[in-house]
Amino acid sequence: MDEINKNFHNQIKDLEISFDDQKFSNLYDYFVMIEKSSKEFNLTSLSGWNNISNELFTRSLRYIFFLKNYISNINYKFLDVGTGAGIPSIPIKIFYPEISLSLCEPSQKKCSFLEEVIKKLNLRNIKIENERAENLGQSIKRESYDFVLTRALAKLPVLAELTLPLVKVGGKVITAKGKFPKVELGESKYITELLGSKKTLVEKITIPKSLPTDHFIIWEKYKSTPVNFPRRNGIPNKRPIVSK
Template sequence: MLPEYDFSRELFSQYELELSESQYKKLDIYAEFLVAYNNNVNLTAITDPKEILIKHFLDSILLVRYCDIPLGSSLIDVGTGAGFPSVPLKIYRSDLKITLLDSLNKRIYFLEQLCDKLEIEAEFIHRRAEDFSKKSEYREKFDFSCARAVANMSLLSELCIPFVKVGGYFISMKGPTENVSEGENAIKILGGELTDICGYELEGEERRIVKVKKISQTPTKYPRNSSQLKKKTL
């Protein structure tokens, strides 16, 4: 399914990443299952093997180059969709403890089957982030939350920062166009601080990784409910 191992390994090395044969084999299983499942359930518009390797797998794994993620860190992927970036990260860094959160049960069902095929451990949560982060056993319990989504930074921050423990980080994967600074007020209200924006190119396309450090507890009234979130951003 994926381009051959030597090509994939060389591609990763161009971004200062090593790719073992066992990691490659799991990514190959992932790609094949994703494309087959996508025939019945819409998970991704990207189905070309080389594009899956670059735009889904390499892009997800590049987080480890730009973010210091300590051994054994816990990470919740908010609105994970088809598992990006957390499942490729788990394949690349088996020490990570990942929680996959999505509002659509059909995606969670796909992820359960996928992780079973890959023989990797994960926690699967079918809930909306604005509701689930109110639960005491998940609120401010994670070292990292992440999102690879098109929503604006203010909204993503309100959905993701409440999951992060003080001292942890919310990481947002962004394209080149959004004015991320417009989310700074929300970040501050939610107990965060914008610490870094890492820009890089992925095969000629601009990407950014936005890092927000949790410096104080999120006020209990956040996140607001879905109707309030739709009406007005912080």
């Protein structure tokens, strides 16, 4: 256990994240829960500490590059859309327990798993929204979050419609793709501007170098989203609005 702790600490040191034994203990408990419950709750095809810590934990902590100037402010509200097993936000919450976090997940089974994680790790100031993003985006939660995070949720035109209605004017949507998503970026240009984001920022993250590269896509919202977006459940995915 001490060797695993040391190796993980060395791996994330370049991310400049505050690290202590209690945080690692919580992260390891989270790993054990994923391993134990993965098949029952359909959480991930990954298994073993190395695979899960690399792909799910460390790559989630890369989001801190874009959040470090905001994450200590308890007034900011974070939302993880399509969180599944709690990725990317539970690893972030473990290392930054003060953040105000909501988890949006339509699967009741996965929400049950998340409830167990929250209880086991004694996480505070965290809420589960057992809801589709389309419904949440047409509820009183619309345009109420400062940051919306996602990972491996959908192609960018679909993702824009699911997330931009949820973020405040002045807030940001942050997602990560592995390979540079050239085609998706072109396809999403019209819908992102329509829904309130004027500019798309793409940042390449290679730290730690032992892991695959991630390309982070950031949309900052400068105006309110038209009230007819997002469309009904399933429509964004079935009929995405793609730039010509």
